[in-house]
Amino acid sequence: MSDNAASSPNNLDAFWMPFTANRQFKSNPRMLVGAKGMFYNNAEGQPILDGTAGLWCCNAGHAEPRIVEAVSKQIAELDYAPAFQMGHPKIFELAARVTGMFPSGLDHMFFTNSGSESVDTALKIALAYHRARGEGARTRLIGRERGYHGVGFGGISVGGIVANRRTFGTMLTGVDHLPHTHLPEKNAFSRGQPEHGAELADELERLVTLHDASTIAAVIVEPVAGSTGVILPPKGYLERLRAICDKHGILLIFDEVITGFGRLGSAFATDFFGVKPDLVTLAKGLTSGTIPMGGVVCSKDIYDAFMTGPDNMIELFHGYTYSGHPVAAAAGLATMDCYKEEGLFERANEIAPYWEEAVHSLKGAPHVIDLRNLGLIGAIELESIPGKPTARAFEAFLKCYEKGVLIRTTGDIIALSPPLIVEKKHIDQIFDTIRTVLDEVA
Numbered sequence: 001m002s003d004n005a006a007s008s009p010n011n012l013d014a015f016w017m018p019f020t021a022n023r024q025f026k027s028n029p030r031m032l033v034g035a036k037g038m039f040y041n042n043a044e045g046q047p048i049l050d051g052t053a054g055l056w057c058c059n060a061g062h063a064e065p066r067i068v069e070a071v072s073k074q075i076a077e078l079d080y081a082p083a084f085q086m087g088h089p090k091i092f093e094l095a096a097r098v099t100g101m102f103p104s105g106l107d108h109m110f111f112t113n114s115g116s117e118s119v120d121t122a123l124k125i126a127l128a129y130h131r132a133r134g135e136g137a138r139t140r141l142i143g144r145e146r147g148y149h150g151v152g153f154g155g156i157s158v159g160g161i162v163a164n165r166r167t168f169g170t171m172l173t174g175v176d177h178l179p180h181t182h183l184p185e186k187n188a189f190s191r192g193q194p195e196h197g198a199e200l201a202d203e204l205e206r207l208v209t210l211h212d213a214s215t216i217a218a219v220i221v222e223p224v225a226g227s228t229g230v231i232l233p234p235k236g237y238l239e240r241l242r243a244i245c246d247k248h249g250i251l252l253i254f255d256e257v258i259t260g261f262g263r264l265g266s267a268f269a270t271d272f273f274g275v276k277p278d279l280v281t282l283a284k285g286l287t288s289g290t291i292p293m294g295g296v297v298c299s300k301d302i303y304d305a306f307m308t309g310p311d312n313m314i315e316l317f318h319g320y321t322y323s324g325h326p327v328a329a330a331a332g333l334a335t336m337d338c339y340k341e342e343g344l345f346e347r348a349n350e351i352a353p354y355w356e357e358a359v360h361s362l363k364g365a366p367h368v369i370d371l372r373n374l375g376l377i378g379a380i381e382l383e384s385i386p387g388k389p390t391a392r393a394f395e396a397f398l399k400c401y402e403k404g405v406l407i408r409t410t411g412d413i414i415a416l417s418p419p420l421i422v423e424k425k426h427i428d429q430i431f432d433t434i435r436t437v438l439d440e441v442a
C-alpha cells in the first residue's frame, strides 16, 4: 500500500463531481491532499502553486494559522447553534465587522452558506422590500448577459449563461438581461478598466421604457464578471447604472462573491469603483474559503422597511439551518483579523502593478487574442480551435497542472486570481509556466 492510499481511493465512481467532465477526470484524476500558504500538494507529493485561490476564495492563503486555530477552538466550544429566535455572540460580531468595512448606510447583514444562496437571498429581499413598501408590482429582475450568479433558480435566471438554458430549460419568468460589456474589437489588451462601453448601461433605460419602472424590482451585476471569463466594467459604466437605478427607484445589487475581500486591492468593488449599491452579495473570501459561508449586506433603508410591523412578528420569512453557523462565524472573524493584521488588501493593491505587467507580458505569445487585468485578477483569452471552443485552454490547464501551477479556464479564457499573499516570485512562476505551456499547446 502506498503512503497515499488513504487519500487516493480506489473507487472514484460514487462521487458525481460538480462542473466537471467526470469520465475524463476519473480516467486521469488530479487529487489534492494538502495545502499551505500559496501551495497545494497533490497525491503524488508534487507542490502545485495556487494561481486561482482555489475557486477565487482562499484570499488569505491556505492553512492560515489564525483561522485554523479559531475553527478548531470553536467546534469544541459551540459546534452549532440555531440563528432562528436564538443567537450566539460571534455572528453578531462578524456582521458588525463586515458591515463596518462598507461605507455607512450599508449597515445590515444576512447570513447564508454560499454565493448562490446569497444571490437568491438578495433577489428575495429586493422583491419583499418593494412589497413591504406597497410597491408589490415591482417584480421584474434584470441581470446581464454573461453574468454568473451561482446555480440557484434565481441565480441562473438573472445570470446570462446559455448552458443553463440549454441544460435546465425552466427559468424564473419576468427576467431581462442587459448586454455584457465584453468589447474585444474596441478594448482588447486594455490595462485595467477599459475605455469603451459605458453607454451599454443605457440599455437599462430601454428596459424601463419597455416595461415601466413601476414593474422593475432590481438590477444585479457582478462589478467584475469573473466566472464567465473576467469581463471588466468600462470606465463610467457602473456609475451610469447607479444613476439610472436611482432615477427609477430600482434597487442595484452588486454580486461581490468574487470581488469582495480584497480581490481588487480594496475591501470591496463598492469602494474600488466608488459606486454604492443597495444590496451586496458575499461568500468565498468571507471565510477565505475555509468553511462554507455567504452573506448579503443591505442598506439601512431596506432593513428599516422591514422593521415597521408589530415587534413580535418575523420580518423576513427566509433563512437557512446554517445561517450564521458558529464555526463559520469563527472562521470569518479570524479571516477578518488576518486581512487586517497582515494588511492583505493593501498588499494586493501594492503588488497589482507587478501583476498587470506580468499579465500583459504575454502579449504576442501563441494563440493570445486578449489580456485583461484588474487588482489581482487576470485573464488570458486564447483563439479557439474552430469547432472546439474550450479545447485549447483546457489543454493549457492540464499542462500547467503537470508543471505545478493551478490555473482556471472558462471556454478558451484562462482566469487567474491568486491568494492575496502572493509574492513576485510566485507571479513569475505562474506566468513563466503559462508562457512555456502556450508554446506547447496545439
Ligand code: PMP
Residues within 6 Å of the ligand: 113, 114, 115, 116, 117, 119, 148, 149, 150, 151, 222, 226, 227, 255, 256, 257, 258, 283, 284
Ligand atoms: N456569484 C458569483 C459572482 C460567483 O462568482 C459565484 C461563484 N463563482 C457565485 C455567485 C456562486 O457562489 P457559490 O458557488 O458559493 O454558490
